[in-house]
Amino acid sequence: xxxxxxxxxxxxxxxxxxxxxxxxxxxxxxxxxxxxxxxxxxxxxxxxxxxxxxxxxxxxxxxxxxxxxxxxxxxxxxxxxxxxxxxxxxxxxxxxxxxxxxxxxxxxxxxxxxxxxxxxxxxxxxxxxxxxxxxxxxxxxxxxxxxxxxxxxxxxxxxxxxxxxxxxxxxxxxxxxxxxxxxxxxxxxxxxxxxxxxxxxxxxxxxxxxxxxxxxxxxxxxxxxxxxxxxxxxxxxxxxxxxxxxxxxxxxxxxxxxxxxxxxxxxxxxxxxxxxxxxxxxxxxxxxxxxxxxxxxxxxxxxxxxxxxxxxxxxxxxxxxxxxxxxxxxxxxxxxxxxxxxxxxxxxxxxxxxxxxxxxxxxxxxxxxxxxxxxxxxxxxxxxxxxxxxxxxxxxxxxxxxxxxxxxxxxxxxxxxxxxxxxxxxxxxxxxxxxxxxxxxxxxxxxxxxxxxxxxxxxxxxxxxxxxxxxxxxxxxxxxxxxxxxxxxxxxxxxxxxxxxxxxxxxxxxxxxxxxxxxxxxxxxxxxxxxxxxxxxxxxxxxxxxxxxxxxxxxxxxxxxxxxxxxxxxxxxxxxxxxxxxxxxxxxxxxxxxxxxxxxxxxxxxxxxxxxxxxxx
Numbered sequence: 001x002x003x004x005x006x007x008x009x010x011x012x013x014x015x016x017x018x019x020x021x022x023x024x025x026x027x028x029x030x031x032x033x034x035x036x037x038x039x040x041x042x043x044x045x046x047x048x049x050x051x052x053x054x055x056x057x058x059x060x061x062x063x064x065x066x067x068x069x070x071x072x073x074x075x076x077x078x079x080x081x082x083x084x085x086x087x088x089x090x091x092x093x094x095x096x097x098x099x100x101x102x103x104x105x106x107x108x109x110x111x112x113x114x115x116x117x118x119x120x121x122x123x124x125x126x127x128x129x130x131x132x133x134x135x136x137x138x139x140x141x142x143x144x145x146x147x148x149x150x151x152x153x154x155x156x157x158x159x160x161x162x163x164x165x166x167x168x169x170x171x172x173x174x175x176x177x178x179x180x181x182x183x184x185x186x187x188x189x190x191x192x193x194x195x196x197x198x199x200x201x202x203x204x205x206x207x208x209x210x211x212x213x214x215x216x217x218x219x220x221x222x223x224x225x226x227x228x229x230x231x232x233x234x235x236x237x238x239x240x241x242x243x244x245x246x247x248x249x250x251x252x253x254x255x256x257x258x259x260x261x262x263x264x265x266x267x268x269x270x271x272x273x274x275x276x277x278x279x280x281x282x283x284x285x286x287x288x289x290x291x292x293x294x295x296x297x298x299x300x301x302x303x304x305x306x307x308x309x310x311x312x313x314x315x316x317x318x319x320x321x322x323x324x325x326x327x328x329x330x331x332x333x334x335x336x337x338x339x340x341x342x343x344x345x346x347x348x349x350x351x352x353x354x355x356x357x358x359x360x361x362x363x364x365x366x367x368x369x370x371x372x373x374x375x376x377x378x379x380x381x382x383x384x385x386x387x388x389x390x391x392x393x394x395x396x397x398x399x400x401x402x403x404x405x406x407x408x409x410x411x412x413x414x415x416x417x418x419x420x421x422x423x424x425x426x427x428x429x430x431x432x433x434x435x436x437x438x439x440x441x442x443x444x445x446x447x448x449x450x451x452x453x454x455x456x457x458x459x460x461x462x463x464x465x466x467x468x469x470x471x472x473x474x475x476x477x478x479x480x481x482x483x484x485x486x487x488x489x490x491x492x493x494x495x496x497x498x499x500x501x502x503x504x505x506x507x508x509x510x511x512x513x514x515x516x517x518x519x520x521x522x523x524x525x526x527x528x529x530x531x532x533x534x535x536x537x538x539x540x541x542x543x544x545x546x547x548x549x550x551x552x553x554x555x556x557x558x559x560x561x562x563x564x565x566x567x568x569x570x571x572x573x574x575x576x577x578x579x580x581x582x583x584x585x586x587x588x589x590x591x592x593x594x595x596x597x598x599x600x601x602x603x604x605x606x607x608x609x610x611x612x613x614x615x616x617x
Contacts, residue, residue, distance in 0.1 A: 007019060007021070008021075008031050010024035010026065010027060010029055010031060011029070011031070011032055012024065012027055012029040013026050013027045013029070015027070017031065023142065025146060027142070028141070028142020028143060029142075032058055032061065032062050032065075095320075125168065125198040125199070125200075126163070126166055126168055126198070128198050129163060129168055129171070129194070129195050129198040129199070130163050132191065132194045132195070132198070133159065133160065133163055133171075133191065133195065136187065136190065136191050136194070136221075137156050137160075137191065139187040140152060140156065140185060140187045140188045140191065141153065141156075143182075143185050143186070143187055143188075144182055144185060144188075145182065148181050148182055151178070151181050152178055152181065152182060152185075152188070155174055155175065155177065155178035155181075156178075158174050159171045159174045159175055159178075162174060168195065168198060168199045169199055171195055172192065172195045172196050172199050172201065175188065175191060175192040175195060176192060178192075179192055184215060186212050186215040186216040186219060186222070189208050189211060189212040189215065189222075190212050190219065190221060190222050190225065192208055193205045193208035193209045193212060193222075193225060193229075194225060196208065197225065197228070197229060197232075202229055202232055202233050203233075205225075205229055206226070206229045206230070206233060209222060209225055209226040209229055210226065212225075212226075213226060213243075213246075218250055220247055220250045220251050220254075223243045223244070223246045223247035223250065223257075224243075224244070224247045224256070224257065224260075226239075226243040227240045227241075227243035227244040227247065227257075227260060228240075228260075230243060231260075231264060234382075237264060237267075237268050240264055241261060241264060241265075244257045244258075244260055244261040244264070245257075245261070248261070253284055254284065255280075255281045255282075255284035255285035255290055256281075258277045258278070258280045258281035258284065259277075259278070259281040259289065259290055259293055261277040262274045262275075262277035262278040262281060262293050262294075262297065263293065265277060266296070266297055266300060266378060267378055267381070267382065268378070268379075269377075269378045269379055271297060271300055271301050274297045274300075275294075275297050275298075275301065278290070278293050278294040278297050279294065281293065281294070282294050287317065288314050288317050288318045288321065288324065291310050291311075291313060291314040291317070292311075292314055292323070292324060292327065294310050295307045295310035295311045295314065295327055295331070296327065298310060298331075299327070299330060299331060299334060300378065302334065302367075304331050304332070304333075304334030304335035304367075305335065307327070307330075307331040307334065308328065308331040308332065308335065311324055311327050311328040311331055312328065315328055322348055322351075322352070325344055325347075325348060326344070326345075326348060326357065326358065326361070328344060329341045329344035329345050329348075329361060330361060330367070330370070332344070333361060333364065333366075333367050333370065334367040336366075341361070342362070345358055345361060345362050345519075346519045347519075348519075349362070349518070349519035349520050350519045350520050351520070352520070353518070353519060353520025353521055354520075356374075356446075357374055359446050359483055360373050360374050360444065360446045360447075361374075362446075362483050363444065363445040363446045363479075363482045363483050363484065364444065364446075365445075369413065369444055370444070372412040372413040372414065372444070373412075373413040373414055373417075373443070373444035373446065373447050374414065375412075375414065376406065376410065376412040376414040376415055377409075377410040377412055379409050379410055380406040380409050380410045380412065380415065383402050383403075383405060383406040383409075384402075384403075384406055384412075384414055384415060384418060386402055387399040387402040387403050387406070387418055388418060390402070391418065391421060391422060391425065394425075396422060396425055396426055399418075399422060400422060403415065403418055403419055403422065407419075413443045413444045413447055414447070416438070416443060417438070417443065417444075417447045417450065417451065420434055420435055420438050420451055420454075421454070424454055424455075424458075428458050429458075431454075431458075432454075432455045432458040432459065433455075435451040435452070435454045435455035436451070436452070436455045436467075436470075436471045436474070438451040439451040439452035439455065439471060439474065439475045439478075440474040440475060440477075440478045445479040445482040445483075445484055446482070446483065446484055448475060448478070448479060448484065449475065449479075449482070449483075449484025449485075449487065449488060452471060452472070452475045452484070452488060453491075455471055456468060456471065456472075456491065459471065460495070465495075465499065468495060469492075472488055472491070472492045472495075475488050476488055476489065476492075483518050486513060486517075486518050486521070487518070487521075489509065489513060490510070490513055490524060490525060490528060493506055493509065493510050493513075493528060493532075494528055497528070497531065497532060497535065500535075502532055502535065502536065503536075504536065506532065507529075507532050507533070507536055507538075510525065510528055510529050510532055511529055513525045513528075513529075514526055514529045523555070526545060526546075526549070527557055527558075527561070529545065530542050530545060530546065530561045530565075531561065533565075534561065534564060534565065534568070537568075539564070539565035539566075539568040539569050540565075540569060542561060542562060542565035543562065543565060543566070546558050546561060546562040546565075547562070550562070550581075554582075554585060555585075556582055556585055556595055556598040556599065556602075557598060558582075559578055559579065559581060559582025559585060559602070560579070560582060560598055560601055560602055560605075562578050563575045563576075563578040563579040563582065563602065563605060564605065566578060567605060567608075567609060572609055575605075575609055576606060576609055579602045579605060579606050579609075580606070582599075582602055583599055583602055583603070
């Protein structure tokens with residue numbers, strides 16, 4: 001006998017929904033069939049005309065809804081296209097602005113890059129949390145029990161407010177309170193775990209991640225998050241691999257799980273497994289990111305030819321990506337094709353003259369030595385990275401056990417350099433002697449120069465000139481044809497100039513450094529050359545050196561040196577015009593105190609010129 005209860009069956013999970021509900025109480029799906037009786041009258045043998053009309057009406061409504069959804073998706077696609085074009089225009093405009101400002105010496109690119117990266121790092125986790133919250137919050141409500149719907153909506157609204165205020169911790173606490181009401185809402189679990197991960201509460205996030213995948217074993221994003229957490233916590237590579245493999249099985253067409261798995265396997269020194277995972281990732285998505293990972297693995301395996309092919313393809317897709325070009329140079333180094341490697345490195349060093357990795361590659365005698373100096377090994381790379389960060393922060397007691405642990409696994413040039421640096425930081429007197437010894441050792445030439453520079457800072461401060469000369473001579477004798485040798489000679493001549501011990505031979509050596517500079521280092525050699533010309537009473541040679549520079553990228557020091565040269569040549573008008581132009585010049589090469597000191601010297605020289613006096617040197 002038919003029931004008097006009205007309602008409808010869900011077309012997705014077939015659950016009965018009594019009353020006039022528009023969404024399924026079990027799965028949250030929007031109901032397409034209007035309310036009706038719970039079961040059919042068994043006495044009716046054939047469908048009535050009213051029932052046929054009812055189904056036709058529902059089909060028409062569904063088709064209309066589908067057309068609206070298609071129209072909505074088309075509008076979203078159009079908006080995304082506009083956003084992508086706007087992003088390209090903005091990125092290219094920013095790049096052009098940075099290049100133009102750098103060309104006119106109105107911007108220090110390295111300082112800008114460091115400042116930019118610091119700001120991004122400070123806000124990256126908050127930005128990521130906001131994106132995740134905006135993307136996944138709509139999944140929570142359909143899974144919420146009707147009696148808790150108002151509470152969950154309010155919790156989501158308050159969480160949004162916390163995120164807008166930048167209070168990530170407060171947002172996490174609010175979602176955790178909501179979980180006490182809906183403990184089995186796996187989408188709420190995922191969102192809470194994601195925000196906890198962004199807030200570096202990794203242990204709590206891991207526990208929620210495990211609960212999430214136990215409630216919803218086919219939750220792709222949950223397995224990806226769990227794999228990420230296992231990697232960040234450390235010492236759990238096996239669990240991370242299991243999670244990433246589960247995610248890959250759930251979505252075989254997705255490249256991201258295989259890409260992360262390839263990275264993880266490479267870090268654990270399983271290069272065969274890493275290669276297999278990277279090839280699968282490239283097969284699923286062939287772009288700069290997947291190709292770069294595949295090329296990195298080929299480099300780790302020592303297959304320079306294949307790495308070269310991969311990075312050539314990647315650089316053709318992203319020609320302005322400096323990291324891909326650096327890896328291409330490394331592939332040439334692996335094949336002992338040094339001229340091709342040097343051509344790429346010279347171009348990169350013009351824009352990043354102090355880049356540690358580029359200088360290590362430039363001076364490396366072979367590829368294994370370069371990897372030993374830059375990374376250490378795949379097994380110890382993470383330990384050495386953490387130890388180096390701790391040394392920069394001054395946490396020597398925390399860095400020391402990490403270095404001891406790394407030594408038990410693998411000894412590398414980078415490890416021994418960091419041990420030398422640690423000893424110097426703890427005891428400069430004893431560490432200086434070890435650094436001098438390291439500078440003339442058989443380690444990577446660039447690390448030896450870093451040790452020399454470290455010891456010279458201490459020796460100059462202590463005014464131990466004889467030891468400075470011996471240290472410089474020892475390094476130059478050991479590594480005469482390196483970038484460090486160029487910088488060491490420049491440092492040696494600067495040291496002689498500070499002690500007023502230069503002669504014409506020293507001037508010619510510095511002139512040779514100026515004519516054959518390191519990429520991006522010509523300004524340093526030019527400054528020292530002009531200073532020596534003034535000291536040795538050759539001011540007539542300075543205008544030919546500095547005038548072309550004033551049209552391109554002048555600095556305060558260039559104006560001061562040229563003005564001083566004109567004054568020494570008794571060219572009063574030219575000297576005054578140059579110095580006045582220098583006072584109005586913006587320079588970012590110096591600190592505020594240094595820039596003010598240079599301007600004070602210019603003003604003092606202008607006063608002397610106004611009195612009719614002329615500088616001879």
